Amino acid sequence: MAEIDQVEVLSLKKACIQKLQQAILSGTFIIGERLPSERDLARQLGVSRPVLHEAVVALNEQGLVQIEARRGVFVRDYRKESSIVLINTLLEYEQGDFASTLFTSLIEGRLLIERETARLAAQRCGKEAVDALQVLLARGRSATVECARALTDYDFCFHLEIALASGNQMYPMILNSLRGVHSNLVGRFYQDIYGTNVVEQVLDNHKQLVQAISKGDAPGASEIMAQLxxxxxxxINRIFFNT
Structure with a gap:
């Protein structure tokens, strides 16, 4: 049975952040433009200046704005200056083809990274790493009788464990930074397919990937990951974008 998330009561800060994100991404505030003063923005949004200031600092960390002392706050070109933390915000900003294009970019990035993690895992990992992957496979089977959220958590841990098995310290960090995006997209995927034979197909592919890694078949592991x-x-294109 499909499940839905609990209702979330947004804090004023989070609601303020979302409102400003929408204003920037929609072009209400254009690249290079100086935002109104904190006093004016706080009045327009109906929040206190401290709340508004915290929201602006968060946008600065995301790469959407630049805070310049004694000059003000300016809208950045996020395509050039933002970091990976902005991806989930961009995916949640519903603008049709824009979101679809971003998702394609995300998959291209994952293909570059995760084909390599699978290849390196097959070359480098030892028995302990393979055993950890086998334990995860069993967890995946158990998750099929729990809920879609359990499958989503399992799926992320599976990909993360392969990144750890690669022996490259950067790859797990990159995947962890995408966990929110994973929960958003892959969570919706498992909600849609939960209880169908597609889940079994995914788990069978995971099993084949672990077998390739355990045999040291680097090209095979890379190709199975790519197919996954x-x-x-x-x-996900079918679920989100009807393509």
Missing amino acids: LRDGEEN
């Missing part, structure tokens, strides 16, 4: 991501892209 392409299959996921096809399903």
Whole structure:
């Protein structure tokens, strides 16, 4: 049975952040423009100046604005200056083709990274790492009788464990920075397919990937990972973008 998330009561700060994000991404505030003063923005949004200031600081950390002492707050070109933390915000900003294009970019990035993690895992990992992956496979089977959220958590941990098995310290950090995006997109995917044979197909592919890694088959592991991501892209495009 499909499940829905609990209702979230947004804090004033979070609501303020979302409102400003929408204003910037929609072009209400254009790149290079100086935002109104904190006093004016706080009045327009109906929040206190401290709340508004915290929201602006958060936008600065995301790469959407630049705070310049004694000059004000300016809208950045996020395509050039933002970091990976902005991806989930961009995906949640519903603008049709824009979101679809961003998702394609995300898959292309994951293909570059995760094909390599699978290849390196097959070359480098030892028995302990393979055993950890086997334990995760069993967890995935158990998750099929729990809920879509359990499958989503399992799926992320599976990909993360392969990144850890690669021996490259950067790859797990990159994947962890995408966990919110994973919960957003892959969570919706598992909600849609929960209880169908597609779940079994995904788990079977995971099993094949672990077998390739355990045998030291680097090219095979890389290709299985690529196919997993392409299959996921096809399903999520169908769910989110009707393509």
